[in-house]
Every structure is written in C-alpha cells, then in structure tokens.
Ligand SMILES: Nc1ncnc2c1ncn2[C@@H]1O[C@H](COP(=O)(O)OP(=O)(O)OP(=O)(O)O)[C@@H](O)[C@H]1O
C-alpha cells in the first residue's frame with residue numbers, strides 16, 4: 001500500500017549533515033507536498049529519493065529508501081531507480097541542442113528503444129498528456145530551447161513521463177512559470193495522480209494545500225510534521241508548522 005518508504009534517511013555534503021534521520025512513507029497514487037523554508041533540505045531530500053544525491057562529489061547518504069519493498073540503494077541499480085523514479089527540476093532544462101521530439105525520446109533511446117513507430121506514438125501521447133501537442137505538433141524538429149518557459153517545463157514533464165516512471169519527483173516545477181502555465185501544470189498533476197505517485201517540493205503554501213493529499217514540513221533538515229494535508233493545514237500539531245503555514249517565517 002506504500003509506494004515508497006523512507007527509513008532513517010540522513011544526508012551529507014562533505015562533513016556537513018543536511019538531513020537528519022527522516023522517516024516517512026508515501027502511499028501509492030497520491031500527491032505528497034514537501035514544504036519548508038529555503039535551505040532546509042527539500043531539494044536534497046528529493047535527490048536522495050532517486051539516487052541523484054550520490055552524483056555530487058563528496059555527498060553521502062545513510063538509511064533506506066524502499067520502493068515496492070526493495071531498497072533503492074542496496075537492492076537496485078541506479079539506472080533502474082532513475083527510470084522508475086523520474087524527476088522534474090525547478091528551472092525547465094530541455095536538452096538545448098535537441099529538438100522537441102528528441103527531448104521527449106531521450107530516455108527511451110537510452111533504454112534501447114529505437115523503433116520509429118513506437119517512438120512517434122510515445123511522443124504524440126506524452127505531448128498530449130502535458131497539453132503541449134497542439135502547440136508544437138507541426139514543429140517537432142524545432143529546438144526545445146526555443147519554446148516559452150511554460151512550454152519548456154511541460155516538455156520536461158513529457159520527457160520525464162516518456163519512460164513511464166512510477167514515482168515522479170517535482171522540485172518547485174511551477175516557480176519559474178506565469179500563473180496560467182502554473183495552473184496547467186497543477187491540472188496535469190491532478191491527472192497524473194491516476195497512475196503515478198507524485199512528490200512535489202513547493203514554496204507556495206496555497207499550491208501545497210490545493211494539490212496535495214499529504215504534506216511533509218521540513219525544517220533545518222529534520223522532518224517536523226507529516227500527515228494528511230487537510231490535518232496539517234487545519235490543525236498542525238507542531239507550533240513550528242503552524243508558524244510556517246501561516247506565513248510567520250520562511
Ligand atoms: N552542492 C552542495 N554542496 C554543499 N552544500 C550544499 C550543496 N547543495 C546544497 N547544499 C546545502 O545543503 C542544505 C540544503 O540545501 P537544499 O538545496 O536541499 O535546500 P532547499 O530546501 O531545497 O532550499 P531552497 O528552498 O532554497 O531550494 C543547505 O544548507 C545548502 O547550503
């Protein structure tokens with residue numbers, strides 16, 4: 001019933017510990033919001049969930065992250081983990097020298113899928129899923145970098161979805177978007193939830209309240225409170241959580 005379980009997770013950059021013994025679990029096909037002030041460790045936490053943290057020189061992780069009963073650190077290889085647990089970053093980052101089409105299929109090609117018909121089908125389906133198809137279908141050879149910011153972010157989401165991840169990690173995916181583009185991405189998250197578990201870092205408290213089922217509040221690298229979003233927002237148990245969600249710090 002839990003898609004992902006985090007068990008005693010700690011993380012370091014060199015000697016500096018930035019996450020402290022975090023325990024929590026994510027139910028399948030739900031949206032989980034990660035909130036907390038700048039520098040508290042939200043991005044690092046997300047990057048520990050798909051083994052990207054270990055790519056930073058000198059970075060270290062302790063503890064377990066269990067995906068469907070298997071520890072992603074000791075029982076799976078990193079490539080498999082990153083295929084099953086996709087990521088979308090704060091700043092849209094399409095591969096700059098690739099076309100829209102090639103951006104979407106990049107991960108599939110790494111997996112060895114070359115059949116043009118199959119790739120064509122996936123490109124169309126994924127671009128439709130993120131609501132970008134109508135805007136770009138006549139121009140798939142154009143560089144992804146030439147799209148608007150909101151279009152680029154939807155392209156990056158399509159790229160992340162192309163390999164059909166079971167869990168999607170999103171690090172402030174709407175923070176660089178205008179309100180209309182943000183609303184489209186939020187609407188998309190609601191649809192994606194039908195078959196994906198989504199973990200989203202957001203600075204926007206209203207956004208967390210609108211789109212998430214569960215909310216985790218992190219402060220100074222420690223998990224202060226975790227529970228159903230409604231509970232966290234209506235009756236937070238920890239005074240720090242209450243201070244944060246009512247905008248009195250952070
Ligand atoms: N590459 C790095 N090397 C050393 N320290 C780092 C590195 N990246 C982040 N840190 C430190 O780790 C801590 C957590 O950073 P992190 O980026 O996870 O915070 P965050 O909650 O995502 O912040 P923000 O809301 O500003 O994005 C901070 O103290 C930060 O300075």
Ligand SMILES: [Mg+2]
Nearest residue numbers: 042043044171
């Ligand atoms: Mg961050």
